[in-house]
Amino acid sequence: MPGSDQRRVARAAAAASRTLADLLWPPRCGGCDLPGRLLCEKCAAALPRIDVTDACPRCGAPDGSRGCAECGGRDFAFAGARCGGSFEPPLSRLVTLHKDAGELRLTAVLAHLLRTAAGDWTDWAQAAVAVPASPAAVRRRGFDHGALLGAAFAAESGVPALEALSARSRQDQRGLGASARARNARSAIAPVPGVAVPPRVLAIDDVFTTGATLDAATSALLEAGAREVRVLAVARACGGRL
Ligand SMILES: [Zn+2]
Ligand SMILES: [Zn+2]
Structure with missing residues (x-):
């Protein structure tokens, strides 16, 4: 067909x-x-929306445009980050209902927030790549919330979705500290062999906490041929909360 x-x-x-x-x-x-x-x-x-002009351009944290306590001193492989809102009610509840309670009708609502956060990045990007959920999470939930979000963002923004990353089983990131998250994330995300990745890519996830998962996703995309990766998340969890 x-x-x-x-x-x-x-x-x-x-x-x-x-x-x-x-x-x-x-x-x-x-x-x-x-x-x-x-x-x-x-x-x-x-909704605790984040205004991109006040946000940290590196990690998307609110009010971080002139010095950011969230990412100061940390290096990221991605070139910048934008997030739809803070991971606080009611947005945190929407994200959790979508992912953990399977309210998949919220995918479109979350994708719309991503589209708003992306702004002019949708003109820049040649592909949108969602961070895939781990195989264990997909088995548990019965769906890959990341892939659904990526497809809905593509439909909303016109940036083509590309399934360029695969996930191996890993520990759930929740409850881990920053360095443990980074190690865990790096071992868990790899490029899909044979997928041609264009130079300018948006990497997408639902929640940006320390940035470890999106950083690992970026490294895999750069390895697969991307030249610059910017990241987009529905929600920004500050202070390592999640
Ligand atoms: Zn920052
Ligand atoms: Zn309401």
């Missing part, structure tokens, strides 16, 4: 399953559980 037909069938199937899900489990706000919509007006207004 040609690619465009495949995409049409996939879109129709996704729309049908969304309709069914809406009938069986009517949408509730991911921020406050109010029935009716996936994100109510109050929670949409309360």
